Amino acid sequence: MIKAILIFNNHGKPRLIRFYQYFAEDMQQQIVRETFHLVSKRDDNVCNFLEGGSLIGGSDYKLIYRHYATLYFVFCVDSSESELGILDLIQVFVETLDKCFENVCELDLIFHMDKVHYILQEVVMGGMVLETNMNEIVAQVEVQNRMEKSEGGLSAAPARAVSAVKNMNLPEIPRNINIGDINIKVPSLSPF
Amino acid sequence: MSPSVALQEMIRAIRSARTQCEERGVIQRECAAIRAQFRQADNGGRSHNLAKLLYVHMLGYPAHFGQMECVRMIASPHYSEKRVGYLGAMMLLDEKQDASLLITNSIKNDLSHSNQYVQSLALCTLACMGSAEMCRDLAPEIDRLLRGTNSYIKKKAALCAVHIVRKVQDLGELFAPAARSLLSEKNHGVLYGAVVLITELCAWNPETLELFRKTVPDLVQIMKGLVISGYSPEHDVAGVSDPFLQVRILRLLRILGRNNEAASDAMNDLLAQVATNTDSTKTVGNAVLYETVLTVLDIKSESGLRILAVNILGRFLLNNDRNIRYIAMTCLQKIVGTDHNAVQRHRGTIVDCLKDQDASVKRRALELSLALVSASNIRSMMKELLLFLSSCPPDLRAEAGSGIFNAAERYAPSQRWHIDTILHVLTTAGGDMRDETVPNLIQLITNASELHCYTVHKLYRALLTDISQQPLVQVACWCIGEYGDLLLRGECQETEPVQVTEDDVLDALETVLQSHMSSPATRAFALTATMKLSTRITDNVDRIRSIVSIYGSCIDVELQQRAVEYNALFKKYDHMRAAVLERMPVIERNSPGHTNGVSVGEAVKEIQPAEVKQGLLQQNANQVCDLLDLLGGSEEPVQPSLAQSSTAPGMSVNTASTAGGDLLDLLGGLEPTPHAPAPTLTAYEKHGVTLTLSCEKQSDSGLTVTLTASNSTDSDISSFTLQAAVPKSVQLHMKAPSGDSLPARGTAKVTQMVVVNNPNKVKLKMRLRISYTRQGSAFQDTVQIDSFPEVSTAGH
Numbered sequence: 001m002i003k004a005i006l007i008f009n010n011h012g013k014p015r016l017i018r019f020y021q022y023f024a025e026d027m028q029q030q031i032v033r034e035t036f037h038l039v040s041k042r043d044d045n046v047c048n049f050l051e052g053g054s055l056i057g058g059s060d061y062k063l064i065y066r067h068y069a070t071l072y073f074v075f076c077v078d079s080s081e082s083e084l085g086i087l088d089l090i091q092v093f094v095e096t097l098d099k100c101f102e103n104v105c106e107l108d109l110i111f112h113m114d115k116v117h118y119i120l121q122e123v124v125m126g127g128m129v130l131e132t133n134m135n136e137i138v139a140q141v142e143v144q145n146r147m148e149k150s151e152g153g154l155s156a157a158p159a160r161a162v163s164a165v166k167n168m169n170l171p172e173i174p175r176n177i178n179i180g181d182i183n184i185k186v187p188s189l190s191p192f
Numbered sequence: 193m194s195p196s197v198a199l200q201e202m203i204r205a206i207r208s209a210r211t212q213c214e215e216r217g218v219i220q221r222e223c224a225a226i227r228a229q230f231r232q233a234d235n236g237g238r239s240h241n242l243a244k245l246l247y248v249h250m251l252g253y254p255a256h257f258g259q260m261e262c263v264r265m266i267a268s269p270h271y272s273e274k275r276v277g278y279l280g281a282m283m284l285l286d287e288k289q290d291a292s293l294l295i296t297n298s299i300k301n302d303l304s305h306s307n308q309y310v311q312s313l314a315l316c317t318l319a320c321m322g323s324a325e326m327c328r329d330l331a332p333e334i335d336r337l338l339r340g341t342n343s344y345i346k347k348k349a350a351l352c353a354v355h356i357v358r359k360v361q362d363l364g365e366l367f368a369p370a371a372r373s374l375l376s377e378k379n380h381g382v383l384y385g386a387v388v389l390i391t392e393l394c395a396w397n398p399e400t401l402e403l404f405r406k407t408v409p410d411l412v413q414i415m416k417g418l419v420i421s422g423y424s425p426e427h428d429v430a431g432v433s434d435p436f437l438q439v440r441i442l443r444l445l446r447i448l449g450r451n452n453e454a455a456s457d458a459m460n461d462l463l464a465q466v467a468t469n470t471d472s473t474k475t476v477g478n479a480v481l482y483e484t485v486l487t488v489l490d491i492k493s494e495s496g497l498r499i500l501a502v503n504i505l506g507r508f509l510l511n512n513d514r515n516i517r518y519i520a521m522t523c524l525q526k527i528v529g530t531d532h533n534a535v536q537r538h539r540g541t542i543v544d545c546l547k548d549q550d551a552s553v554k555r556r557a558l559e560l561s562l563a564l565v566s567a568s569n570i571r572s573m574m575k576e577l578l579l580f581l582s583s584c585p586p587d588l589r590a591e592a593g594s595g596i597f598n599a600a601e602r603y604a605p606s607q608r609w610h611i612d613t614i615l616h617v618l619t620t621a622g623g624d625m626r627d628e629t630v631p632n633l634i635q636l637i638t639n640a641s642e643l644h645c646y647t648v649h650k651l652y653r654a655l656l657t658d659i660s661q662q663p664l665v666q667v668a669c670w671c672i673g674e675y676g677d678l679l680l681r682g683e684c685q686e687t688e689p690v691q692v693t694e695d696d697v698l699d700a701l702e703t704v705l706q707s708h709m710s711s712p713a714t715r716a717f718a719l720t721a722t723m724k725l726s727t728r729i730t731d732n733v734d735r736i737r738s739i740v741s742i743y744g745s746c747i748d749v750e751l752q753q754r755a756v757e758y759n760a761l762f763k764k765y766d767h768m769r770a771a772v773l774e775r776m777p778v779i780e781r782n783s784p785g786h787t788n789g790v791s792v793g794e795a796v797k798e799i800q801p802a803e804v805k806q807g808l809l810q811q812n813a814n815q816v817c818d819l820l821d822l823l824g825g826s827e828e829p830v831q832p833s834l835a836q837s838s839t840a841p842g843m844s845v846n847t848a849s850t851a852g853g854d855l856l857d858l859l860g861g862l863e864p865t866p867h868a869p870a871p872t873l874t875a876y877e878k879h880g881v882t883l884t885l886s887c888e889k890q891s892d893s894g895l896t897v898t899l900t901a902s903n904s905t906d907s908d909i910s911s912f913t914l915q916a917a918v919p920k921s922v923q924l925h926m927k928a929p930s931g932d933s934l935p936a937r938g939t940a941k942v943t944q945m946v947v948v949n950n951p952n953k954v955k956l957k958m959r960l961r962i963s964y965t966r967q968g969s970a971f972q973d974t975v976q977i978d979s980f981p982e983v984s985t986a987g988h
Contacts, residue, residue, distance in 0.1 A: 014250055014251070014252075016250070017250055018283075020320065022286040022287075022288070022321075025249070025252065025254065025255075026252075028252075029252040043549070043550075045514075046514055046549065046550035046551070046552070046553075047513075047514035047515045047517070047518045047550055047552050047553060048515055049515065049518055049519075049552050050552060051552065051555065082439050082443075082479055082482070082483055083515075083518075083519055083522075084475055084476075084478055084479035084482060084515065084519065085435070085436060085439050085479050087475060087479075087515070088429065088435065088436070088475060088476055088479065089436070092429075110203060110207070111199075111200050111203055113199075113203075113243075113246070113247055113250065114199070114243050114246065114276065114279065117279055118275070118279075121279075121316055125315075125316050125319050125320070125348060125351050125352075126316070126319030126320045126351055126352070126354070126355045127320075128319075128351050128354060128355075128388060129384075129388075129436065130347065130348065130351055130381070130385070131347065131381050131384075132384075132429075132434075132436040133380065133381070133426060133427065135426065136381065136426075140344070143309070144275075144309050147271050147307075147309060148271055148272040148275065151270055151271050151272055
């Protein structure tokens, strides 16, 4: 069983935390800090397995982690999961994120935290591995996103209009119009 | 309305905060706004508020006020709101909170929703935080979904069932039939879920395990399909077809085949096939191979397959990838108990891994090395382990140290080696050792009486170099106090003697007393040692008196008490001082220890209750230096009355125990023998040669005497012969001896049986002549045995 999935950056700021066993909130933060502490000390060419820290639950639990650029993906698992299998699972998860977000980077994870959760829900459920086929996962996530968008209905329209206008590329409005000896100053309009 | 827009603005605001304080301010404002929004009844933008709250929760700020909002959102008809509501429930709620009960009804409704994605949300939430009551309520629903047609839902329902079974074991029976039928699915996701479910069911209920054993052929079929089939693009991961499913099935096969011949037979072919066909150049292939190896070693597989498995592990160990080496060692750890020899073959590689930079690999190598220590490789392994100890990371030190102590205790080839090893450990990593090492070491030292001189010299030198390692300093002080006279004598056979004066010794002890590095316990040791020296040295007693009186006003209560008492010893009770401070007796050891011939503390003079033993007390006249009258193989030694244990100076008090190892268990402390073996008697013990004798009554007048000889010196003995003579009316028949050479250090013994017939029942006496050659010169000796231990009728 997977006990927890943590994603944090090189400075220890959490980008996604998901616990499959109940911990109080301050305990959760402490676990994140302790895990960061353990994982950041590791060199880059050592093995990806760590015996767990004292907080996350004792001798049966291992931390399996992978370091991608600025992010650490850490899965805390017990002995019923195959270690190499979990390493592959992390790879599958990251590739899925890549497909869903198109060249995923840390900012995507920051600003779309809820979407990352939904993708994760398709991969791991209740601490157990659910689906490992990347295409299947991506397909399901797309369908659900479409459903959510289509549900927006009427109430979504003004919001969409606003965002549409914001993204419109309006040509630059000249500030000063000089025609011969007439000088017109164009007042600046407040942006939408 | 999509929740992300407002969420992103908030995230931007939080990120632009430059200090922790600013961030807290931003978040507090946002939370206040969210709370206000929640209180409003109907609100278009509910979902984005909850999303913001979840983000804040991830950063570590309290978010419990969102729990009721989650409940409300779950009940909403909109998918987007349901989605966030369920996510919030999984993050914020758990079965201990009251709000979780309120969502039971919503989950129930959603499980029968027309939209499969809503169903999946409900299933997901139930699997994450479903309490036992919820599980009981909803189990029939899950079962119904398992039998449905939608594969997307079926795979989620399978995992949900796993969670239910974990919470409420009885419901396992409910799911067993459905799980069985799921095995015929084509969809890999569902198949995977089914295998996990069956694994879980088998773990909880042995009857279910029996039931599922019948599915082994089906599982084998599925695996064959995966392994042999050609390239299938949708399941392929780096050349292996759905490795996750393969690994799961292998794990299930392992559980089903354990302790069951029939099932194991059915799997043998398949396992061999997987082991040979899988490509091991990529991690995925290695994952499958690893799982195969674990399965082969756990079930009742045939020997050829086991050898194949261990070879694969050997290959893993030599792999450059540290991950592979790590898991290979994890696997070897599991089988080191059962297939010890197979693992021993790889000892060299494992010991090399001790030097690896990676801390995880080091830890695994340490555990495995400690498990592989045995009597034959103790010296070389200890060298490696000590080297490791000097360079190992601090969190492994305590474990390494205690492992080394255990190994040394069990397999030490000689006492001197044992003491050396422990000293080495204390000097390198003394600070990390546990507290009981000090008394253990002291006990060991007292028992090795011939090594007292050597030990005290070594410890004195160690004390001069470094007084920071507390356990070492404590032991050193104790030894100097106890054996200070040996140190001052300035002569030592085993090591370079040190020319010390009494002042030097007292200086050393005083340094320890005054140093700020010494813990209170250490200072107490030093003070007592100083006091003990007052009887062992001649000139500087005044100096000792002054030291002791200074500490009479020390702040530390323990030291003060000791100093005051010692002062009293000097003043009022000076006549008792010598008696109080004399050498301590050998300390008794309670735990069994040794498999080698050198015993510790068993050299006990037992005052045996009357019976036949009176005659044996005469043996004192015959150079038998101790009475190992372990008549009937007594167990944990009776309380020793030991004051005279130093009767045989220079001779190790335990040589007699090396004899009779195989015939009669004299060292009852090791394996308490429930029955009374034939009584034994040490007939002769001189120059390292020991002869013991045991008798067995064959008939009314017949007696079989078995003589066992052994050699505890360092050189071999050859041409060992025995001649016996008995009184005239007694008939004697000597059988052929088992051999005539006695190798050094008691590694082998010579036995000879003598049949004695005593029809006239005269008092049986026997004179034995012993002759042998040692180091080129011949020895001869005679011993008379005046009374024989009879097999007593009443037990001991």
